[in-house]
Each structure stands twice: as C-alpha cells, then as structure tokens.
Amino acid sequence: MASSSLFQSPSFSLKPQKPISPPSTRPHFTTTIKCSSSSSAAKCRDNIRDDAHRHNTTHTHHFSAKYVPFNSPADDTSSESYSLDEVVYRSQSGGLLDVQHGMAALKNYDGKYWRDLFDSRVGKPTWPYSSRVWSKKEWVLPEIDSDDIVSAFEGNSNLFWAERYGKTVLGMNELWVKHCGISHTGSFKDLGMTVLISQVNRLRKMNRPVVGVGCASTGDTSAALSAYCASAGIPSIVFLPANKISMAQLVQPIANGAFVLSIDTDFDGCMNLIREVTAELPIYLANSLNSLRLEGQKTAAIEILQQFDWQVPDWVIVPGGNLGNIYAFYKGFHMCKELGLVDKIPRLVCAQAANANPLYLHYKSGWDEEFKPVKANTTFASAIQIGDPVSIDRAVYALKKSDGIVEEATEEELMDAMAQADSTGMFICPHTGVALAALIKLRNKGVIGPTERTVVVSTAHGLKFTQAKIDYHSKEIPDLACRFANPPVQVRADFGSVMDVLKKYLSKSEAPKH
Numbered sequence: 001m002a003s004s005s006l007f008q009s010p011s012f013s014l015k016p017q018k019p020i021s022p023p024s025t026r027p028h029f030t031t032t033i034k035c036s037s038s039s040s041a042a043k044c045r046d047n048i049r050d051d052a053h054r055h056n057t058t059h060t061h062h063f064s065a066k067y068v069p070f071n072s073p074a075d076d077t078s079s080e081s082y083s084l085d086e087v088v089y090r091s092q093s094g095g096l097l098d099v100q101h102g103m104a105a106l107k108n109y110d111g112k113y114w115r116d117l118f119d120s121r122v123g124k125p126t127w128p129y130s131s132r133v134w135s136k137k138e139w140v141l142p143e144i145d146s147d148d149i150v151s152a153f154e155g156n157s158n159l160f161w162a163e164r165y166g167k168t169v170l171g172m173n174e175l176w177v178k179h180c181g182i183s184h185t186g187s188f189k190d191l192g193m194t195v196l197i198s199q200v201n202r203l204r205k206m207n208r209p210v211v212g213v214g215c216a217s218t219g220d221t222s223a224a225l226s227a228y229c230a231s232a233g234i235p236s237i238v239f240l241p242a243n244k245i246s247m248a249q250l251v252q253p254i255a256n257g258a259f260v261l262s263i264d265t266d267f268d269g270c271m272n273l274i275r276e277v278t279a280e281l282p283i284y285l286a287n288s289l290n291s292l293r294l295e296g297q298k299t300a301a302i303e304i305l306q307q308f309d310w311q312v313p314d315w316v317i318v319p320g321g322n323l324g325n326i327y328a329f330y331k332g333f334h335m336c337k338e339l340g341l342v343d344k345i346p347r348l349v350c351a352q353a354a355n356a357n358p359l360y361l362h363y364k365s366g367w368d369e370e371f372k373p374v375k376a377n378t379t380f381a382s383a384i385q386i387g388d389p390v391s392i393d394r395a396v397y398a399l400k401k402s403d404g405i406v407e408e409a410t411e412e413e414l415m416d417a418m419a420q421a422d423s424t425g426m427f428i429c430p431h432t433g434v435a436l437a438a439l440i441k442l443r444n445k446g447v448i449g450p451t452e453r454t455v456v457v458s459t460a461h462g463l464k465f466t467q468a469k470i471d472y473h474s475k476e477i478p479d480l481a482c483r484f485a486n487p488p489v490q491v492r493a494d495f496g497s498v499m500d501v502l503k504k505y506l507s508k509s510e511a512p513k514h
C-alpha cells in the first residue's frame with residue numbers, strides 16, 4: 001500500500017530476523033488481591049487462582065464435550081468421535097470436526113438457570129469466570145481443570161451504540177458495534193486462543209508430546225497465539241505472508257518471543273505449509289481449522305445477548321476471511337436457543353472484501369455450484385485477504401441455518417465506511433469497514449429496515465491498521481477519491497497565520513443543531 005509523506009513513521013526493518021529462542025516458563029496471568037488489614041488470616045487470599053481452588057468455584061456438574069465430524073447429529077453415540085485430549089483436526093473422511101457438547105446434561109437446567117448463572121459471574125474477580133469466555137465454561141471446555149486455564153480475562157468488550165453513525169449515515173436508531181478488537185491483543189482471536197492454549201497447557205501437563213503451537217496468519221491469530229503461549233511458557237511458531245500484514249501486527253509475535261517465519265507467499269500458501277508441518281511435527285495447530293478455537297469465539301454471540309439483557313437483535317454482521325467466526329457466532333446463538341435462554345436467533349450477514357470474495361461468489365451462485373477458491377487480491381482489509389477459506393462448509397451451514405446473506409465491499413466502499421465511522425467517534429479497522437459497507441448496501445436495498453436492531457462485529461482494533469488510515473487521509477491511494485479524508489493543515493508558527501486558517505475553518509463548519 002502507498003506510504004505517506006504527510007505523516008512521519010518510525011523506521012522498522014521488516015527483514016527476517018534471526019531465530020528467536022522460545023520463551024522460558026513464566027507464571028500465567030494472575031491478579032493479586034491484597035488482604036485488608038481487618039481480614040482474618042483464614043480469609044486472606046494469595047491470588048484468585050488459589051482462592052478458586054479453596055472454594056471449588058470451578059465445579060462443572062460433570063458436563064462433557066467431544067470432537068465429532070462437522071454436522072453430525074446431536075448426541076449420536078454410534079458414530080466417529082474423539083476425546084478433546086486427542087490431537088486431531090480432521091475427520092476420517094478428511095472433513096471438518098466440531099466440538100459437540102453433551103446437550104442432554106446441559107438441558108437438565110433451564111434457560112433461566114443458565115442466564116442467571118452467566119449473569120452472576122459478570123464483574124467479579126473470580127478465577128476463571130472474570131473472563132467472559134470462561135464465565136461460560138460449562139458450554140466451552142467443561143472438563144478442563146481451572147488450574148490449567150490460560151486467560152487474560154478476555155471478552156467483556158464494549159457493545160457500543162453507534163448513535164451518530166446510525167442516525168446520520170444509515171437512518172437507523174438501533175445500530176450497535178460489538179468491539180471485539182478492544183481486547184488483550186487487539187482482535188477477537190483472544191476469545192478462541194484462551195481456549196486452545198488452555199487445552200494445550202492441559203495436554204503438556206499430561207505429558208503429551210506437544211513441543212509448541214503453530215499457526216498461519218494474516219496478523220491477528222499470530223498475535224493472540226504468541227501472547228497466550230508466552231503467558232504459559234509454551235513455544236509458539238508463526239507463519240506470516242511476507243509484507244502482507246501491518247507493522248503493528250508483525251511486532252506483536254516478535255515482542256512476545258514467538259519463532260516468526262516471514263514466508264514469500266500469501267496467507268493460503270502459509271496455511272498449506274502449516275498444515276503439512278503440523279502433520280509431521282508435534283506442533284499443535286492453532287488456526288480455526290482446529291474447532292477448539294470456535295468454542296471460545298462463540299461466546300461473543302452469547303455475550304451480545306447478555307449485553308442486550310437476553311433480547312435478540314435482528315441482524316448480526318461479521319466480516320469473513322477463513323470463515324471460522326461466522327460459524328462461531330451461529331453456534332453461540334444456536335446454543336442459547338436450544339438451551340432456552342432465548343427463543344430465536346438473529347439473521348447473520350457475512351461481509352467480504354470484493355478483492356477476496358470466494359464466499360460471496362459461492363452465495364451468488366445460489367450455493368449450487370461447487371465451491372471454488374479464488375486467488376485473493378491485495379486489500380486494505382488485509383486480515384481477510386484469504387482465497388481458500390478452511391471453514392467454508394461451516395460458513396455455508398451457518399448462513400443457511402440463519403437465513404443469512406453474504407455481501408461484498410470494494411476498496412473504496414470499505415475505506416469510505418471506515419473513515420466515515422471514524423469521523424463519528426469510532427476508530428475501526430478496515431475489516432469493520434467491510435461490515436459497515438455491507439450494511440450500507442443492505443439498508444439501501446431495503447433488506448435491513450430502519451428500526452431493526454443491528455450489530456456490526458468489529459473484529460480488530462483500529463490502531464493495528466494506522467497505515468491504511470494514513471494512506472486514506474493523505475489521499476495517496478491510486479483510484480480512490482478518499483471522500484472523507486481529513487489531512488492535517490500545515491501552518492506557519494505565527495499568530496496571524498494560525499488565526500487565518502482557523503477563521504477559514506470556522507466559517508465553513510456548521511452551527512450545532514439542537
């Protein structure tokens with residue numbers, strides 16, 4: 001992408017680095033709670049993990065979960081299944097797997113029980129339930145010992161009422177943005193990675209031969225993987241497509257001590273390589289091909305319902321790349337319906353960049369033709385520059401079951417949507433721009449109505465993608481008008497010059513409307 005002359009950026013070499021040693025064993029994230037002077041010695045707590053141990057707050061009622069081939073009938077005991085303690089990513093037929101929960105045991109408790117239980121855990125410094133992923137532990141990894149959990153108290157992300165953007169740009173009263181990128185490593189990947197790395201931690205304590213954890217990445221999975229591994233003292237290995245991820249994303253695994261391979265290919269090439277490598281070496285695969293990740297990511301859907309006090313929104317729009325997340329959202333909503341917490345699920349929209357739109361093309365064919373991967377072209381939404389998504393079957397299933405829609409956004413549409421949203425007080429990533437651009441199209445077509453409650457899922461923090469914003473506001477992007485660019489004004493350092501530009505600016509700006 002174009003670089004800017006208006007903004008000065010610090011120099012940082014993208015040259016491949018010397019191999020970095022894996023991090024040594026370090027303590028996990030813990031929060032120390034000091035004893036008040038009046039508390040008795042018996043009540044005095046070292047940390048919340050020890051406290052949970054003492055009070056056995058991690059009791060899980062013997063719920064269970066296992067891997068089954070994706071789209072297996074629920075509670076089918078006759079067919080292929082695997083313990084979550086096995087290292088397995090594919091079914092015997094080579095298809096995807098899914099984590100299947102023992103629904104009969106979960107159904108012994110009604111919807112109110114689950115709503116009250118989940119609500120009761122919000123905002124308490126209790127291990128591991130302070131994490132909004134682990135506050136749903138019974139529905140995520142019911143059998144893991146809480147001592148094995150590696151958590152940064154993920155989830156609890158802002159569900160933001162986008163009042164001004166909704167009203168002025170879309171004529172909507174009920175536009176909400178779920179800021180999943182306001183999180184430990186700046187993307188929704190933390191939700192899945194806490195689950196996957198906790199399970200790896202458990203496997204390593206069981207002396208299973210897992211020497212490290214690896215992924216291919218467009219920048220966010222690698223950031224989450226390296227942070228959670230570093231926290232648990234587990235080596236991490238990341239395969240990155242050279243020069244295709246942002247500087248802020250690149251520096252994350254470097255800083256967290258991952259072994260970073262910068263490979264001269266695209267994401268799909270990296271994905272093929274990590275699959276081959278993890279089939280040969282005892283390196284555990286951390287991409288969403290591994291269905292454990294989606295167990296954490298599905299809690300974002302449950303959290304949205306909880307934040308709406310268990311009212312169901314009409315629409316949820318999710319930007320899609322490797323296509324695990326759209327299924328994770330479906331699964332979270334569907335479990336809430338099946339277990340009686342709510343009585344319906346929202347319609348889902350998957351939003352793709354037009355430069356990397358294999359799902360959109362498949363949808364436009366009426367799902368009829370066989371899915372064809374594409375060669376993904378460069379897009380400012382670089383984290384979804386993916387042409388051969390591993391979770392295509394999961395995504396199609398989720399969209400069919402939720403009466404869903406797929407929309408696409410051109411570079412101009414996604415960058416304008418991002419810039420316009422930023423101008424109303426957000427600071428979103430280009431992928432969220434893709435989702436907002438999809439929403440604009442669906443509003444213009446009358447598919448989404450003005451009063452329908454709509455949630456746009458913001459998947460990463462805007463601060464990871466500052467170069468894209470700099471390029472836009474510098475108006476340095478070929479073929480883009482950059483309609484909402486707001487470049488800084490160069491002015492001489494004297495009072496008269498400053499007053500001149502200020503008067504010009506103020507004469508153009510509108511008086512506030514009351």
Ligand SMILES: Cc1ncc(COP(=O)(O)O)c(C=O)c1O
Pocket residue numbers: 187218220221288319320321322323324325326383384429431459460
């Ligand atoms: C910021 C961001 N948004 C959206 C996505 C798409 O998620 P998924 O691959 O699960 O479709 C990704 C990763 O692919 C991402 O990093």
Ligand SMILES: N[C@@H](CCOP(=O)(O)O)C(=O)O
Pocket residue numbers: 215216217218219220221222286287288289321322324383384
């Ligand atoms: N955007 C992702 C791409 C890989 O997706 P995953 O969910 O399969 O790990 C990234 O940040 O790497």
